[in-house]
Amino acid sequence: MKLINYLFIVLLLAACSKTDKQLISEAETLVGEHADSALCILNKVEDATHLSGEWKARYWMAAIRL
Structure with missing residues (x-):
């Protein structure tokens, strides 16, 4: 039972993290x-x-605008 609870918590935390x-x-x-x-x-x-080409460019454009 503890293993199931632990796995549920790990999955929940993974789902909450942003890409x-x-x-x-x-x-x-x-x-x-x-x-x-x-x-x-x-x-x-x-x-x-x-990052892929588009997302790398968007990352650096956002960083430059700072």
Whole structure:
């Protein structure tokens, strides 16, 4: 029973975490008026070098606009 509860908690936490693409989109919306918040969100992106072409470009465009 404890194992089932542990697995449920792990799955729940994994489902709540945002993907890098979601983080970048959120940072893009905040970069104009809340640059400090956008920077904090961009810092949560795991590794920008592993992003696809479009998302890598969006990441760096958001970072430059800060």
